[in-house]
Amino acid sequence: MKILIALLVLFTLINLPGPDARKIMDTVYKQDTSRDTTWDAKMDVYDKKGNARGKKFVFKKTGSLGNSKTLIRFTEPAEVRGVGLLSINQGGTADRQWMYTPAIQRVRRIAAQERRQRFLGTDFTNEDMAERVIDDFNYTVLSEGEMVDGRKTYKIEGRPVSPDKSQYAYVYLWVPVDLPYVVLGEMYDKQGQRQRIYKA
Numbered sequence: 001m002k003i004l005i006a007l008l009v010l011f012t013l014i015n016l017p018g019p020d021a022r023k024i025m026d027t028v029y030k031q032d033t034s035r036d037t038t039w040d041a042k043m044d045v046y047d048k049k050g051n052a053r054g055k056k057f058v059f060k061k062t063g064s065l066g067n068s069k070t071l072i073r074f075t076e077p078a079e080v081r082g083v084g085l086l087s088i089n090q091g092g093t094a095d096r097q098w099m100y101t102p103a104i105q106r107v108r109r110i111a112a113q114e115r116r117q118r119f120l121g122t123d124f125t126n127e128d129m130a131e132r133v134i135d136d137f138n139y140t141v142l143s144e145g146e147m148v149d150g151r152k153t154y155k156i157e158g159r160p161v162s163p164d165k166s167q168y169a170y171v172y173l174w175v176p177v178d179l180p181y182v183v184l185g186e187m188y189d190k191q192g193q194r195q196r197i198y199k200a
Contacts, residue, residue: 021139027180037061045122087130116167136165151176
């Protein structure tokens with residue numbers, strides 16, 4: 001009898017539904033309730049010899065996640081001062097982006113195929129600089145409990161719902177079990193090579 005009860009308990013545990021990856025990512029996106037955000041940032045770009053060159057910019061966002069406008073305007077160094085990237089994000093439509101170049105006082109729309117090109121000589125692409133749309137990916141929890149920076153996390157895989165939604169074949173995201181934000185992200189191309197790492 002005890003063996004039967006133990007087997008029933010084990011069977012029940014095995015068949016319990018795991019954490020819902022989409023719900024976890026919904027929580028991550030919804031934790032930012034601000035509608036207007038402005039912050040100053042610095043981006044360090046390293047060459048193959050490990051030499052760093054900094055770029056400073058101001059980031060502004062109006063609207064909520066999934067329905068927003070973001071503007072990145074560079075302030076340093078001198079050769080990129082005033083360069084701006086405007087991204088418009090609306091649910092159900094592809095991101096739209098425009099680049100402003102002060103040297104020639106020109107605004108140019110970034111074509112869809114240019115979203116994979118490097119942004120101002122950095123390792124980031126135009127797509128990387130835009131707000132990610134949660135509905136552009138399908139999500140799966142790969143593991144639970146992996147430690148990142150002393151926190152237990154969910155490791156979540158995201159795959160584009162269609163190839164035109166992202167330059168990446170898939171991404172890995174680590175979200176703490178107790179806090180709704182991404183502490184680590186890795187982006188992979190179609191050959192399975194890691195292309196980007198983000199760390200909060």
